[in-house]
Structures are given as C-alpha cells and as structure tokens.
Amino acid sequence: MKRTLTMAATAVGTFLLLGLLLSPAAQAQQNQGQGGGWGGALDQLNRAVNPNTYENEQRAREEERLERDRQNTRERRLEGSSSRDTDRSSGRSEYSRWSDNDLRDQFGRVSDEQRQLQRERRAIEDEMDRRGISRR
Numbered sequence: 001m002k003r004t005l006t007m008a009a010t011a012v013g014t015f016l017l018l019g020l021l022l023s024p025a026a027q028a029q030q031n032q033g034q035g036g037g038w039g040g041a042l043d044q045l046n047r048a049v050n051p052n053t054y055e056n057e058q059r060a061r062e063e064e065r066l067e068r069d070r071q072n073t074r075e076r077r078l079e080g081s082s083s084r085d086t087d088r089s090s091g092r093s094e095y096s097r098w099s100d101n102d103l104r105d106q107f108g109r110v111s112d113e114q115r116q117l118q119r120e121r122r123a124i125e126d127e128m129d130r131r132g133i134s135r136r
Contacts, residue, residue, distance in 0.1 A: 069109055076102075 076098070095103060128135060 066109070066113065069106075073106065 095106075098106070125135070
C-alpha cells in the first residue's frame with residue numbers, strides 16, 4: 001500500500017513537472033530573467049533556507065551600487081575640472097553645476113551611508129564595551 005502510494009505520488013509529480021517544463025508559458029517565464037519560473041522558485045526557497053546568504057548578497061549588491069554611485073560622482077567631479085578652479089575663485093561650490101535631482105540623489109545616498117556607518121559604529125562600540133576594550 002505504501003509503495004503504491006509513493007509510486008502514484010512520484011508519477012503525478014513527474015507528470016506535473018514535465019508539463020511545466022514543456023509548456024510554452026513556463027519557458028517564456030523562465031526566459032524573462034525576472035526571477036520567474038524555476039529560477040525564481042529556487043531563489044525563494046534558497047532565501048527561506050539560507051536567509052544569511054540572501055542578506056549577504058543583498059549587502060554586496062548595495063555596496064556595488066554605492067561604489068558605482070561614488071565612481072559616477074568622481075567622474076562628474078572630473079568633468080570640467082578647469083571650470084572648477086574658476087568656480088572656487090568665485091566662491092561657488094563644486095556642486096554648483098549639478099542638477100537639482102543629482103544633488104537630491106547624492107544627498108540621499110550620503111545620508112543613507114552616514115546612517116549605516118552610525119549603526120555600524122554603535123554596534124562596534126557596544127561590542128567593545130561588552131569586551132572591555134578601550135576606544136582610545
């Protein structure tokens with residue numbers, strides 16, 4: 001009885017699996033690359049089983065985004081660097097040529113980074129206090 005039930009469940013599972021693999025809708029969803037299909041399901045399962053890995057990946061993506069933003073900022077600063085000298089002599093900031101949106105975006109990014117650094121510093125200070133380490 002148990003063996004028959006196991007074989008029946010396996011057959012139904014195989015049938016469903018093959019149906020999904022062969023259906024054009026499932027193939028289209030897998031090819032979208034937006035986390036759909038089996039890839040998306042596996043990602044969800046992996047996040048459920050290994051939440052720390054997902055957080056590390058998320059943190060790495062955030063760090064990559066911040067690095068790209070920093071690089072873009074550096075490139076923007078280097079553009080027209082000869083005019084920067086003129087701006088400084090006239091008392092204008094290096095940000096005077098930035099658009100309003102760029103300034104808001106940069107302010108938001110710097111604020112986010114500052115909050116993150118403050119959280120990390122507090123966590124480090126707490127751990128140092130817990131261990132009795134002086135901060136000098």
